[in-house]
Amino acid sequence: MSQTQQQRPTPASVEGPAGPARQKVPDPSSVLRPTSLTQNRLPWWTGLVILVVSAALGAALSSLISFNFALWFVFTAVLYVLISYGVTRVKVNRRQAKDKMWKNLVYVAFIIALLPLFSVIWSVTSIGIPGLLEPGFLASDMQGIDGTTDQRSQEEGTPVLGGIRHALVGSLLITLTATFISVPIGLMTSIYLVEYARGGTLSRAITFFVDVMTGIPSIVAGLFGAAAMGWFLGVGNSLGLPLPTRSTMGITAAIALSVLMIPVVVRTTEEMLRVVPNELREASYALGVRKWRTIIKVVIPTAISGIAAGVTLAIARVIGETAPILVTAGFVVSNNWNLFQGWMTALPVYIFRQFQNPTSPNFSDPSHQRAWAAALVLIIIVMGLNLTARIIATLFAPKKTGR
Amino acid sequence: MTSPGESHSPAKPTDQSGRQEPGTNALTSADSGGVMGDRVFSGVALLSGVAILVTLAFVAIFLSFNSVGAVYREEEGLILQQFLEYAYPLVIGTLIASLIALVLATPVAVGVALYISHFSPPRLSKSIGYLIDLLAAIPSVVYGAWGMSFLGPALVPVYGWLHQNLGFIPLFAGNPSQTGRTIFTAGVVLAVMILPIITSVCREIFIQTPKLHEEAALALGATRWEMITMAVFPFARAGIISGVMLGLGRALGETMAVALVLSPGLLTASLISSGNSTIPAEIALGFPEAPPGSVRQAQLIAIGLVLFIITLIVNMTARWIVNRHKEFSGAN
Numbered sequence: 001m002s003q004t005q006q007q008r009p010t011p012a013s014v015e016g017p018a019g020p021a022r023q024k025v026p027d028p029s030s031v032l033r034p035t036s037l038t039q040n041r042l043p044w045w046t047g048l049v050i051l052v053v054s055a056a057l058g059a060a061l062s063s064l065i066s067f068n069f070a071l072w073f074v075f076t077a078v079l080y081v082l083i084s085y086g087v088t089r090v091k092v093n094r095r096q097a098k099d100k101m102w103k104n105l106v107y108v109a110f111i112i113a114l115l116p117l118f119s120v121i122w123s124v125t126s127i128g129i130p131g132l133l134e135p136g137f138l139a140s141d142m143q144g145i146d147g148t149t150d151q152r153s154q155e156e157g158t159p160v161l162g163g164i165r166h167a168l169v170g171s172l173l174i175t176l177t178a179t180f181i182s183v184p185i186g187l188m189t190s191i192y193l194v195e196y197a198r199g200g201t202l203s204r205a206i207t208f209f210v211d212v213m214t215g216i217p218s219i220v221a222g223l224f225g226a227a228a229m230g231w232f233l234g235v236g237n238s239l240g241l242p243l244p245t246r247s248t249m250g251i252t253a254a255i256a257l258s259v260l261m262i263p264v265v266v267r268t269t270e271e272m273l274r275v276v277p278n279e280l281r282e283a284s285y286a287l288g289v290r291k292w293r294t295i296i297k298v299v300i301p302t303a304i305s306g307i308a309a310g311v312t313l314a315i316a317r318v319i320g321e322t323a324p325i326l327v328t329a330g331f332v333v334s335n336n337w338n339l340f341q342g343w344m345t346a347l348p349v350y351i352f353r354q355f356q357n358p359t360s361p362n363f364s365d366p367s368h369q370r371a372w373a374a375a376l377v378l379i380i381i382v383m384g385l386n387l388t389a390r391i392i393a394t395l396f397a398p399k400k401t402g403r
Numbered sequence: 404m405t406s407p408g409e410s411h412s413p414a415k416p417t418d419q420s421g422r423q424e425p426g427t428n429a430l431t432s433a434d435s436g437g438v439m440g441d442r443v444f445s446g447v448a449l450l451s452g453v454a455i456l457v458t459l460a461f462v463a464i465f466l467s468f469n470s471v472g473a474v475y476r477e478e479e480g481l482i483l484q485q486f487l488e489y490a491y492p493l494v495i496g497t498l499i500a501s502l503i504a505l506v507l508a509t510p511v512a513v514g515v516a517l518y519i520s521h522f523s524p525p526r527l528s529k530s531i532g533y534l535i536d537l538l539a540a541i542p543s544v545v546y547g548a549w550g551m552s553f554l555g556p557a558l559v560p561v562y563g564w565l566h567q568n569l570g571f572i573p574l575f576a577g578n579p580s581q582t583g584r585t586i587f588t589a590g591v592v593l594a595v596m597i598l599p600i601i602t603s604v605c606r607e608i609f610i611q612t613p614k615l616h617e618e619a620a621l622a623l624g625a626t627r628w629e630m631i632t633m634a635v636f637p638f639a640r641a642g643i644i645s646g647v648m649l650g651l652g653r654a655l656g657e658t659m660a661v662a663l664v665l666s667p668g669l670l671t672a673s674l675i676s677s678g679n680s681t682i683p684a685e686i687a688l689g690f691p692e693a694p695p696g697s698v699r700q701a702q703l704i705a706i707g708l709v710l711f712i713i714t715l716i717v718n719m720t721a722r723w724i725v726n727r728h729k730e731f732s733g734a735n
Contacts, residue, residue, distance in 0.1 A: 109514025217656020320542025
């Protein structure tokens with residue numbers, strides 16, 4: 001197309017045999033023009049050379065200001081993109097140069113996206129491990145830990161006391177309760193959408209608003225939980241029922257988390273139910289099995305691995321939520337096993353409080369150490385759940401080819 | 404969608420179940436109360452679906468009901484003015500942080516999505532997708548801690564440089580923060596958090612580009628980038644927009660990262676000095692201390708309602724675009 005150098009010789013070579021001028025050329029190898037496939041190509045090592053050159057130039061430029069890796073990376077990336085554009089522009093043509101530039105930019109974007117991932121994981125791991133190795137970190141709570149304990153740890157180097165047992169208990173109870181609320185509702189909704197709905201207004205409305213619900217800010221879900229429970233307790237107390245007066249308790253947090261969890265469960269289980277082959281349903285109906293028993297005995301068992309994976313992913317999502325638990329269950333320093341009475345701490349809220357309000361405001365190092373260790377525990381839990389979901393999905397997936 | 408024929412099928416076994424001997428088949432043996440079972444089961448399924456819609460309605464109702472105290476008081480009457488004065492800096496702050504996040508995240512996210520769909524080795528592309536999804540799995544409070552302890556201090560020299568060289572622009576005026584806990588740092592952290600959302604939506608759409616369009620472009624001699632601009636982008640435009648809007652919805656409502664990173668203050672135009680606050684951060688920092696039933700709590704719930712409405716509009720628009728696009732792509 002715009003490779004005009006390429007097109008111009010073509011008519012000449014067609015007329016070539018007719019004109020005797022061609023035969024003047026003595027060396028046949030110089031007549032052999034490179035074909036359009038091999039011509040205009042830079043040798044394979046060009047990229048490598050440009051990378052080395054731009055890395056060296058980048059190091060020089062960044063040390064002019066003050067050498068650090070971020071600056072070096074930025075300079076190298078910019079120089080690499082510019083130099084390889086320039087070289088391709090001169091040696092090949094403008095279109096290829098533009099193509100090359102955008103390709104390099106896409107690669108740079110990918111590297112930029114990976115940087116925070118590795119930075120977060122590396123920082124949490126490297127800072128979190130000493131706190132995690134502190135004896136009793138997982139087995140003790142914050143009862144009796146006050147500013148003086150932390151001050152002594154920081155000034156005299158005594159071991160950092162206090163741990164996350166109460167936070168682990170709180171996270172476990174709240175998340176499990178939220179799962180018990182969300183999974184039946186979410187699963188039944190997706191059964192309605194897949195098996196019963198016939199594309200009517202109601203099913204379309206449910207699908208649409210489930211999608212919209214996945215975008216509800218978590219803090220709003222928390223406010224809803226607090227407000228709804230406050231109203232419920234107010235009505236209950238005015239009727240003389242023996243209910244607690246304050247809505248701040250574990251069950252409120254579980255309700256708030258369910259608002260966030262239900263749409264995730266619906267989306268994933270719906271997808272799984274839809275891939276169950278219709279032949280299985282029809283075979284069951286042909287045997288005279290009722291629809292509801294078909295769903296329970298045929299459809300759900302076929303999709304169970306996907307459903308389990310989806311539920312695990314949903315748990316992984318809500319176990320890291322901080323804001324809704326902060327406004328509904330509050331925070332305490334000691335163990336609370338009762339979901340229906342008193343404040344309760346979850347792991348993310350524990351991390352937040354240790355950063356935001358250190359136990360000893362002037363000696364915050366022990367608090368930060370505990371917070372980073374707790375963050376490491378939380379990341380391990382979340383990554384573990386994600387991994388479990390993938391393993392469930394691949395190991396227990398229904399066989400694609402029957403027989 | 405179930406086919407219409409399928410939904411009629413349970414009616415046929417009903418006629419036969421009377422004639423059948425009990426216990427002949429493990430699956431049909433419990434069919435004595437079959438009609439009831441079918442009705443109860445479908446009823447429960449329908450109820451669950453409706454319960455979700457009711458919950459969403461209740462979120463709006465409870466929040467409005469509880470925020471009355473912020474705009475109306477017995478002794479003073481309607482105090483809308485006072486509430487607006489309280490709310491507007493927070494709304495502006497939320498929008499600033501989200502806009503910074505969008506501006507930073509969108510090009511990178513589209514680039515990453517392109518890398519996964521069109522540039523990476525095909526065998527690796529799925530694993531690379533998982534890797535990017537891991538970014539979404541990291542809890543927001545961990546991002547907050549990272550932004551507070553790592554990103555903020557790392558950006559301090561950048562803020563100093565911006566202030567020295569570009570200080571005449573109001574965005575970079577004011578005292579550069581010495582801790583790096585500014586609205587710009589919060590925006591960068593938010594950008595990292597919304598990156599996987601935008602990427603996954605864009606990736607899905609890019610992959611759906613009709614292969615014939617791509618191959619036609621390549622066959623006409625287009626380079627890979629020309630193929631992408633001629634075949635992929637026009638097809639994916641709506642998808643990119645909705646992905647960006649979903650990212651915006653997430654950024655608007657993100658709480659913990661901002662609450663930890665930002666040291667909140669009054670509304671300022673400067674991005675590099677401490678100041679500004681966002682709605683979610685304000686609620687998270689204020690709500691545990693607000694006594695139940697107080698005006699302060701009503702005020703916090705009221706700005707929560709404002710946030711809910713804003714994100715609802717953003718998300719509904721995004722979903723509407725996605726759904727409309729779904730119909731178009733079906734024709735392809």
